[in-house]
Amino acid sequence: MTDLAPEAPAAAMGTVHDLEEHRARTGGTPVNLTKPDPAPPPADAETGPQTTPEGDAAPPDGAGPSSASVWRRTARLTRTVVTHERTRKAARLAARHGSYVGGGAVVLARRAWDGRTTAVHQRMIASAAAAGQIEAVAEWQDKADRFRQARHARRMALITGIPAMAKGTLIGAGVLEGALLALGIAMALSDGGQLSDVIAPTMGLIEFIHTLCVVVSVVWGPLLAAAPWLLLLALWAVGRSRGTAPAWAQPDGDGETREVVPDEGAILEALRNLGLGPMGKAVKAGWQPRWVSPTTRLGNGWHTQLQLPLGVTVEMINGKKKVLAHNLLRLPVEVWPTEPSNQPGVLDLWVADQGSLSGKVPPWPLLEGGSADYFKGVPIGVSQRGEPVFGKLMAANYMVGGIMGSGKSSLVITLLLGAMLDPLVEIEAYVMAYNVDYDPLLPRLRALVKGDEDEQIEAAVEALRGLRDEVTERGKLLEQLGGDEVRLTREIAERDPRMRPKVVVFDECHELFMHKKYGAEAEELAIKVMKKARKVGITLIWVTVSPTADSIPKDVTRNTSHRAAFAVGDHVANDGLLGTGKHKAGITATTLNPAENIGTALTVGFTKNAFELVRSYYVRKDAKTDEITPVVNRALELRDGIAPMPEAAPGEQADHLRDIADVLFESGPDGPARMRSDEVRQRLAARNPAEYRAWTASDLKQVLEPHGAAPYKSNGLMVISRDRVREALRERDADPATGGPESNAE
Template identity: 30%
Template sequence: MSIETTPSGGRDPEWERVVASYFNSPAEPGDRPSPVATAPADPIGDTPLTPAWTKTPAGWKNRAGVGRVNTLRGWRRWLRRQTTEHGQPAQIYRGAARITVWIRGVEGTEVAKAKHEARRAHQTYRQAQWANGKRLMPGSAKSKLSKELDRAADDSERAMAKYRKARKDARTLQSLRATAALTPLAAIEGAGLYMGGGPGGLIATGLTLTGLALVGRRTSTGELWSDRDAKIGDGDRMTETMLNRAYQDARVIGPDDTLRLLTPCTLTADGQAWQATFALPSGIPAKKALGARDGLANAFGVSAQQIHQVRGTREDHIHLRVSLKLPFSIKPPTGPLLDVEKTSLWRPIPMGVNLRGEDVSTSWVERSGLFGGEPGSGKSSAANCLLLAAALDPTVRMYLADGKAGADVTPFEPIAAMYDTDGDPERLLEILQHIWDVEIKERRALAKEHGSRKLTEAMAAVDPRVCLAVLLVDEWSSYGAAADQKTRQEAERLLRLIVQQGRALGVITLAATQKPDSDSVPTGIRDILSIRWAMRCMTPEASDTILGKGYASAGHNAQDILKSQRGVGIYMDGEGAEPELARGHYYEDAEVAAIVQRAYELRREAGTLPEAAEPDLLDRLIEAASATGRGVATRAEVFAHLAAVDTQYARAGSESDAAYNARVGRALAAGLEEAGVSVDAVKVPTADGGRSMGYRLEDLHGAR
């Protein structure tokens, strides 16, 4: 990438205009707040690539923070390196050993050679002395043997002289090299002691060790430590060198190819991950990079779950995020619906958070959803996010069917228009038939009345008859296994019609299953469910069954989700959207009960409770305690409230107070016992400041 610059010190009006417009333009929501004081633009001067913002107080503070983080990381990296062959102790040892070898030099080979020749010459001389079986002496009788003996004696003396000279020369050269090597060390140490005493001696020793470490910096094989050895898993910062090396090692790009960075390698604002956006070399598809997650994890020194890649706006652009810790490994935070008094399902609903900590919100209008995953993966909890949001919208009609006859939808029974929690195929068929014959028919008529082909939020604002409806079918395969062929085919036909035609008429269909194959969810229905959420799956094929064919090989494989990451899934908001890893909001059973209770009160006040959920005796007690405005109701206030809706609690004309209170009290106790409600009357404050027997609102809510 080439950058054109103007000569140092020259002014660039275009650069000044861009910088000025950046700092003077009004801040948009979510933009970085403008610094209090802005520095003049640097028109490509001494630091042509340094933004002017870095010269402001906020910029200096930011750079100081980055410097502290980098310093700490560098210190940790240095500590970890000390136990390896690249550490300072190993370098100092190699430096001392190499200086020792240099001092000893290569003269030892000459000395050894001369010594060997002297020994051989002496052996020849000894053999000549005893050639005829008796010892001869040099200079004796003038014979052939004596002449050979004289020559051997001369050769031995010359060899010994050569050996002595070689040894002397070697000692001389070694002394000179030792003097050359040790004199500076002694001088530094002596100067340090002379000028600084003990502290000076320590400083001098440190300098000596530093020199030895520099000499021994390279390993015995000639390797030198560099960023190419760095890994994020070892606490090192992400660099362009590391990025290219990782993608080369993972066989995504060739050894001679390089990535073109579109953004620098930066640490996220929360300090939880490194990220960068880059362009792949020409001819390399993004699919190849997305499918190399395991190799990249090895190259970066992290687990595969910490690697997250997303295809950019172009085929050659990739956004990479490497988390420093395993994502979603801590307890999920409290779900946001606990603090919401009321919702509108016409607006996006909070479903969870993604890897970047951003909220994942989904608009369910004219949409349908499919949740899949192995048992215990958290798909029911993810579906609960939509059900709870729908419950807090008092205008939404809820139709719930649980084929596994579990307790996931049981808390919603009091507010559901129709429900089946027994896994009864006939009841499911009844629910689907009602939606098709009644709901769809009424909604189609409303759309025609408003002169539209679909129902909208604008219509709902002026016409209270316009509302949304939610249909949940959990474990279709369980219904199919329990039903006869005729019932199964009719239910499948109705469900397909509801998904196809109910979408524009405000009917939101949701399916949840362990493996959404053709046996669990009919193919014709599964293919038209737009929003997908794949929790942990046993195989890549099961993951593809939820998200679509080819997503697992492209790096979106729900099999890679760990068992400990409950509630985590690959979320895809509609066809053509890029899947992302997200964790659905989780609500405890007590929290679900509290939200449903609030939803019940909202629907009671709005008059939208279903006919099957008329107020029971406990509801009447709650109404009486709420109507007083004190959070309590005396027995007299309870009796008066019950008498207005049920004649058995009314006073007979000739009945005394004592007889009336006793009779109504027995009737109330019997009604509560029959309903399975355990709540006792206690002393409560009256309207005039006294105290009387009655009921507290919090006790009544707790008895539900």
């Protein structure tokens, strides 16, 4: 024992040293080294309540869990299940697909309601009224009335048709009964061998009907059982296509990374998800596009060009334009896929910025001041890229169309206001309807005719007759005045008033071309004038609400240089305005909404591009604001000191008989002995439009009949004899009462 005593303190000191190091290293509290380990409690000792790892009081030995513990565990488990990600996804999935079914039912019900009632008409009336389109309101109200009448007629036909159907059923039953009776008689009168020959075809028919009934009885049960599920599937498909699910039920889209900027990646992803079989096949085969032109900023949007794979055409992509726009987070009107004329197989894609085609258009540049030049063009709007667009007048003509309230008049009025700010320009308007669109321009117009009756239609035809002769006369004058000039210039127009530029508008021109009496002649005259007018300073503007092949002759459309299609109802109207095949080529105005895109037109010929979406300027005139009258007054001031085109002097009495004689002898003394009375009137109108433009056949007869030179019929045509008119003129001038010397008509 004595040997071991000195070593104990050393061991204790080492232990203390180690603990001091641990305390210094860990910053812990002092440890009692002398306290012994606690002894385990005796087996029979009482212990306090114990706790579970979850913090709940553990039941004593032999006892079950308490009620509070069970409820807490149940609540904790329920909360875990409800808040689990899989539960949330399952709930969204159920809600989304349930919403598709309910939403599809609502969509179909709304379609049925719109088809059976005037709900669509009422919405359009409210939209037109909010936009201040009074004429559109009246037109839609008229359509609603016609719809009600047609619906009433269908219902009455159904009511009267039920007795007829019942009567037909009774007659059919009687005929069938008679046939069966005849068959029974034949069977009774025939012997065994002959009976089989008689009834063999009938028995075959009976067996066929029996087989058919068996098949129907077998199929009917499963079909009837599947019918509700097929109906649910159809409703689900409609709802899914229309996206009727609420936003919170939509999938998280973990793999969807669509961007607002349509870069190369976004465009490829949009093309892959068009639902085109050839495109999907090419993608699976590893197709990698060749970018002819990378995505670059162009105006108010983005432009790119890429070569399409084999089997995929631009026409196919245009057929999926709505899906393409959706994939690019755009409206259909904001996406324009076309094929360049010099790069077949290449997709030329322009995507507008979101919302760039809405909002206000800048004010018209000539609203506050300035003048215009017919030979340089006038500002008419801004392009989809935000660039100003000018309307060419010299060597140009226009076709403007679209449904009512889409903004046609805004473009035409802006074009005319710009034209009248050139003091040399003469303007005429023939409106085959009663409206007030052109009334504010009247002080600066040379002629304004309004109405859709035969009198106004005839006046428009007379204007075309005069233009036909005028283009011929201008061609001769241009050759004399211009020398080597191939077309009219401003210098020539200033030198000779007879060569002043002229703009002629034919609004609601479908009334003219579809007229039973004058339609064919109007078509022929319009084509003749358009082919010759471009070089001599005559601009024609055709405006229509019904651009179809029947209402607008195809040759008129073909010879039109500038075409503007506002919102149209279908591809027929679109191609009637812009040309055959334009809809399939992606140049279509069917995506324009008349309620949202008022004043926006898809144009051809306005810019160097194959097409251009143009938003026309709006020069306002209503009860509160009048921006047109100041422009017209400024145009009148610019015109002061400018000599008008030659016409009969005011108050001067025209010599009708002498003018007729001059027309008959225009071709010289060796000319034809007779001339058609219609041609005489046309030439008179060309010589003196103010005096003779409104002349009819009765006016010509009234002048010539007192002199014994009235028109007469020859070979079915009314003609005028040149010799009779010459004799009448000589007799009149030789009469002392006239006070005029004898005139030699030759």
